[in-house]
Amino acid sequence: MNDSSWGAPPTAGYWGPPDQGAAPAGPAYDELDAQQTRPMPIVPDVPASGGAQDDDRGAARPGGPLFRDETPQEPMSAPPPPPPKKRAGRDLRAAIGVGVGLGAVIVASLFIVKAVFIGVIVVAVVVGLWELTSRLDEKKGIKAPLVPLAVGGAAMVVAGYVRGAEGAWVATALTALAVLAWRMTEPPEGYLKDVTAGVFAAFYVPFLATFVAMMLTADDGAQRVLTFLVLTIVSDTGAYAIGWRFGSHKLAPRISPGKTREGLFGAVGFAMVAGALCMQFLIDDGTWWQGLLLGLAVAASATLGDLGESMIKRDLGIKDMGTLLPGHGGIMDRLDSLLPTAPVVWLLLVVFVGSG
Structure with missing residues (x-):
């Protein structure tokens, strides 16, 4: 607190209303009044160290010759934080275990019975279509019809294995037509976006998967x-x-x-x-x-x-x-x-x- 705040003359309203019987003004009384009416500075209590009052609000602790046992110490600089370690972002143990298990199933079906591997492709296609259409419905309100997509997708994979590229194209066209017809059983609102998403899903998942089935037909x-x-x-x-x-x-x-x-x-x-x-x-x-x-x-x-x-x-x-x-x-x-x-x-x- 600076000196001006301590020595400023009191005003009405700060110490209360002025005394009605105040002494007459004059040189003799001015000096006495200056000594008697000068406000005493309010000295805050110094809290005991270690209490809850010790904070960083600027209250300095007493120092000087009487407190030589409190020698100032330079603040210790905190060691720099270690650089963050790169993380994979996923559970690697689970990922490796699942990957090895899937690989074993795929290789076993691939070299033992080709028809079993075609079944693996069909299952992957149907589950993939279910995941894709479910996320489209949840996040965008797009209701691509799953039933014709799943049935048509399975037919596309089998047709690609049995009849080659020609069979895959025919099955794809019929699947797209089934999507258009299936969606007609519901109200027309959102028809365009629903069938567009359905045709996109048919090409994105089962149609591309038919090329794996066609690879399998070679010697x-x-x-x-x-x-x-x-x-x-x-x-x-x-x-x-x-x-x-x-x-x-x-x-x-x-x-x-x-x-x-x-x-x-x-x-x-x-x-x-x-x-x-x-x-x-x-x-x-x-x-x-x-x-x-x-x-x-x-x-x-x-x-x-x-x-x-x-x-x-x-x-x-x-x-x-x-x-x-x-x-x-x-x-x-x-x-x-x-x-x-x-x-x-x-x-x-x-x-x-x-x-x-």
Whole structure:
């Protein structure tokens, strides 16, 4: 508190109304009045140290020669926080366990009975359609008809395996027609957006999956499907490993902030090496240089597929399409890079070594 606040003359209303019998003014009384009526400064009580009153509001503790035992100490600077550790963002143990289990089921069905593998594809397609249509309904109010999509999607996969590309196209057209007709049983409000989403779902999930079934029809069909799966998984693994360790430049921050350019280079490198090995040792009449091109194409299509589903999820405001697979999310979160890669691998294998 400064001196001016202590020595300012009192005014009416501050100390109360002036005394009615005040002494007459004059030099003698002025000096006496100055001594007797000067307000005493209010000295706040100094709280005992260690109490609840000790805070940082500016009340200094007494110091000086009488308090030499309280030598000032320089404040200790806090050690800098350790840099944050990079985290995978998912339960890796659960993800690895589920991945190994799914891989065992797929490989066993692929090399034992091809028809069983077709059943695995059908189950994945139907569950993927259910996840996609459910999220569209929950987040956007779009009611794509699931029943014709599920039935038509299963028929598309089977037709692609039995009758090839021609059968897949016919089944796809009939599925789209069934979606249009099924939605007519409900009120017309929202008809256009519902059937548009339904036709999109039919092409996005079951139609792309039919190329996996068509790969299986070749004489070395199991090896072709295995090559397709291995390259896609290796591409995703390379992107994750290199991006997690060295990633610093964002690839598409507005779509998927976790993806980096370094991760893309990792996907390309890993997939090209795996492609050269698979074409040389798994595919009949295949050569290593064809595998390099195949791996490059797989890395590009798998990355675009992953970004495409990330775009859908961002539009819907969700992180995962489902919760069916611990550590992975939903079925669609595993099919995102596989679905667009299937036609690319099918086409390149036909170009390189024929349809078999």
